[in-house]
């Protein structure tokens with residue numbers, strides 16, 4: 001029986017790879033641009049250059065990695081003078097995921113000093129206010145929201161140190177770990193390896209590392225050897241043996257199909273570790289879930305990511321439930337594991353009781 005969108009929409013979902021900036025609603029971008037710049041031609045030019053209109057996007061092809069980074073620059077610019085904007089974007093992002101039946105959401109963001117007297121601490125405070133505002137206006141919402149602070153590989157080691165320090169000293173139950181990401185053409189992982197090692201050992205901070213976004217097997221092998229708690233993407237391999245090494249490592253993987261479709265040109269469909277997951281019957285040791293990465297930029301939802309996988313790889317909703325129930329073991333808020341798992345399993349069981 002074909003997996004339907006309705007089944008996947010109703011399925012309780014975990015979303016472990018969501019950048020707050022890239023999750024911004026298009027309507028919010030337009031509103032913020034309008035506030036900043038009253039010239040409609042200039043607004044049109046910015047939006048056109050980022051191909052944010054999906055109809056236009058279809059005509060001219062997929063947004064490539066460089067165009068995505070251009071889009072990130074636009075978003076960065078919109079959020080660079082007024083830190084309160086981050087509160088709004090965070091709250092709206094949670095609303096969108098909750099509306100999509102996501103029950104556990106890990107957001108991630110790079111702390112930045114915004115405005116004249118702003119600090120990274122203020123930035124994090126405003127993001128956390130977005131989470132609190134959400135719960136205040138939706139007191140019965142079942143979604144569990146947690147936050148990872150990002151080390152941007154494009155920035156300095158000093159910046160990375162500050163972000164690690166913030167993650168382990170900021171007094172909030174919402175911060176549960178760290179992310180390593182940014183432009184993969186800049187800032188090699190090897191520069192940051194010792195800091196990440198120290199943060200994991202000394203402060204017990206779990207890490208999710210962006211890996212294999214571009215062809216660079218040396219870096220991929222180095223990341224695998226550090227055994228991070230999770231990695232994201234893992235789609236570009238110079239040799240099959242590197243991909244096999246990754247699969248053997250059993251490191252949990254945050255799969256981002258839409259993002260990979262848009263930004264990766266060097267990959268054949270069959271090279272994706274998710275294709276390996278889909279075609280094999282013995283999946284033990286392969287830990288994965290599907291994610292949006294930047295739902296605003298790629299104009300997707302977690303449900304749509306599962307629908308794409310169901311269509312491309314012929315997986316059933318029961319298989320997706322099992323995949324997620326397994327991946328729930330690797331969420332960074334360990335206290336939420338059992339609750340999240342049991343909701344997913346309950347949904348899977350309800351499907352089989354309907355068939356009977």
Ligand SMILES: [Zn+2]
Pocket residue numbers: 017019181210232293
């Ligand atoms: Zn990402």
